[in-house]
Amino acid sequence: MAVLGRRLVRYGHRPSLFGYSVSRSPLERIASRFAQHVERGLTEAGGADRAGYAVVGHSLGNVITRLASDALPPGFERFVMLAPPNRPPALARLLRDNPVYRALTRDAGQRLADPAFFSELSTPKVPTLVLAGSSAPPWLPHRGRPSDGIVAIAETALDGAEHEVLPASHTFIMNDPSVARRVVEFLDAERPGPTSGSAPR
Numbered sequence: 001m002a003v004l005g006r007r008l009v010r011y012g013h014r015p016s017l018f019g020y021s022v023s024r025s026p027l028e029r030i031a032s033r034f035a036q037h038v039e040r041g042l043t044e045a046g047g048a049d050r051a052g053y054a055v056v057g058h059s060l061g062n063v064i065t066r067l068a069s070d071a072l073p074p075g076f077e078r079f080v081m082l083a084p085p086n087r088p089p090a091l092a093r094l095l096r097d098n099p100v101y102r103a104l105t106r107d108a109g110q111r112l113a114d115p116a117f118f119s120e121l122s123t124p125k126v127p128t129l130v131l132a133g134s135s136a137p138p139w140l141p142h143r144g145r146p147s148d149g150i151v152a153i154a155e156t157a158l159d160g161a162e163h164e165v166l167p168a169s170h171t172f173i174m175n176d177p178s179v180a181r182r183v184v185e186f187l188d189a190e191r192p193g194p195t196s197g198s199a200p201r
Helices: 004-011 027-045 047-051 058-069 090-095 097-113 117-118 177-188
Strands: 016-018 055-060 075-083 128-133 162-168 196-199
Touching: 004 177, 016 027, 027 055, 027 058, 027 097, 055 058, 055 177, 058 075, 058 097, 075 177, 090 097, 128 177, 162 177
Parallel strands: 016 196, 055 075, 055 196, 075 128, 128 162
Antiparallel strands: none
């Protein structure tokens, strides 16, 4: 997310990157850390910047944001989801019993394959933009469905959110200049003042 962060800085935003490891912590603990990260960022920004902020998430970062949404501090105004799994990805369902996958993804990998988990996730009540990638050729487990190589486009949709598809791959969608332009356009639409953004990976 560092490349996108630098581009956001050029347009007057102050991104604060958030990192995590699913092999070390369960999702709820990561979500709690993210809420604390946002609070610290707002406190450091101070002044009028506390009036509003946006979250730009990539992949699992969007799930973490949804999981943390009820604990996020006041002022959450916009949400950009890059290549988000908003329903159980076919890839996670295929690999959930694989020992290597289980060792690397732990709690997160199993939750991603669970429809009940997604049905209980909160949806932030803010303007939301979903940007999905379409640069991968058809391959299993997507069975011919357009995808970014990891998440099928159909798996990124979220009720109430704007949804756009761009020719980008899952892993590097945030580095695509056209994606950065669209993120800036969405964040700056009817923007009342400077925005402090947090971007979980």
